[in-house]
Amino acid sequence: MEKIHxxxxxLMAQDKRTTRKTPIEPEINNLSQRQDNAIKEIQNLHSIIITPADKGSTIVSMDKVDYAWEAMRQLEDENYYKSLDGPICPTHMKIEETHQPEAIALPYWHKSTQTQILLPKIHKEPLEWTKPFQIPKGRPIISDCNSEPPLKQTP
Incomplete structure (x- = not known):
């Protein structure tokens, strides 16, 4: 590994000193009280989903039932997803019983499960939507932050 000149x-030390001296400006709210209240009211609606769109910087609000319908439509597509034959708990318990430290890092086993969200493709023609003019197709995003990494490969 090369040493840093x-x-x-x-220069890095100077930047660090300058950054520490720079005051942090207080956050200024650029919304009126009425707008702020409207946003809070919308955020508290449990019948809608507010999510970014697939393209651009647009925010989409969708009926929660329609959003769930599109998610289930995708999850039930056997070309992309396969249902488990049964609960995974017995397999999980068997792995814990036969734990081999060199093969499985168990601390990762207890991490969170993956999460799926959909980014609605509102840039597509409404006639091409899953339900035309009602439910846009969604681009699935699978978040596996804090989920288990792949198992170690043993030689």
């Missing part, structure tokens, strides 16, 4: 190290 002393001039670069000094």
């Amino acid at each position: 002393p001039l670069i190290t000094e």
